[in-house]
Amino acid sequence: MAKINWFPGHMAKAKRQIKELMPTIDVVIEVLDARLPRASMNPILAEARGDKAVVRLLSKADLADPDVTEAWRRYYGEQSNVTVFPLVMTDRKQILKIPDLCRNLAPNRGGIGKPVRALVMGIPNVGKSTLINGLAGKRIAKVGDEPAVTRRQQRIQIADDFTLMDTPGVMWPTPESEISGYRLAASGAIRDTAVEYEDIALFAIDYLMQRYPEALMERYKLKELPDSAMPCMEAIARQRACVRGKEVDWHKVSQIVLKELRSGVLGRVSFEEPDNEVPYRELDVDPHL
Secondary structure: OOOOOOOOHHHHHHHHHHHHHHHHOOEEEEEEEOOOOOOOOOHHHHHHHOOOEEEEEEEOHHHOOHHHHHHHHHHHHOOOOEEEEEOOOOOHHHHOOHHHHHHHHOOOOOOOOOOEEEEEEOOOOOOHHHHHHHHHOOOOOOOOOOOOOOOOOEEEEEEOOEEEEEOOOOOOOOOOOHHHHHHHHHHOOOOHHHOOHHHHHHHHHHHHHHHOHHHHHHHOOOOOOOOOHHHHHHHHHHHOOOEEOOEEOHHHHHHHHHHHHHHOOOOOOOOOOOOOOOOOOOOOOOOOO
C-alpha cells in the first residue's frame, strides 16, 4: 500500500498560531471524528494544548457505531479536566450546549469583561466549520466536502461571556501509523487527490468484511463474502454495473463504496475502538489497478 504524506504550508502556519494563542485560552474545544477518534487526534494539537481544560467533541456521531462511541466516551471521560460530548453535526440543539460545557470548565471566567475564551481545534474535515456556524447562528466559516477549507484565524463573539477562536485545520506530516492514514483517507479527512482511490476502497472493504460483514452483504446484496477484499469489490462492481465486458471499472466501484461509506448509507461504522485493534490484513492489491 502506498505511503500517505501531506503537510501544506498553511498548516505549519496554523501550528505556530495555535502555540501563540494558547496562553490566552481558557478552554480548548477539540473536535474529533467519532468514527476514528484516535486517528483524528492530532499529536501537534495535543502538544500545544498541554494541560488546558478540554471539551472533546466526538463529531459525526450519527455516522459512527453507537456502542463504540459510548466506549470512547467512557475512555476519554476517565481523563482529568476533560468533558466528552458525542455530537450530531446537524443538531443545533446539541451544538448550543457546548458553551455551557466550556463555562463549567472555566469557573473563574465569564461575565462582563471576563468572557470564557475557547479555541476550536481539529484536523481538516471533522466538522469545525459546521460547529462554528451552528454556535454563531449564521454562516461565519466556510463549509465544504473537501478537507482543509479553513485557512485563516477567526475570532467570533458568541455571547457577552463567551468568545470563540478558530484556527485553520491542522494535519501532521505523517500519521502515527500507515493504518491510521488509511482510516483517515477512508473517512474523507484526506483529499482524494492525495491518495489512490482504489487502494482506499480496498482497505475499507477489507475492514468491513472483518468488522461489519452483515452490513456489507445487505447493502450490496451479496449471498456470501469472498475470502479477500479484491474479489469482494469485484462482486460489488457486478452488482452495481461497474463492469464492461470482462473488465471491472475499479475507479467507479471504488467511488461508490467510499461515497456510501462516508455518507452513512452503508450503516453506522466505526474504524477503531479504544481498547483493541481489529487485525489489519495486508491487502492483495493488483499492481495493474
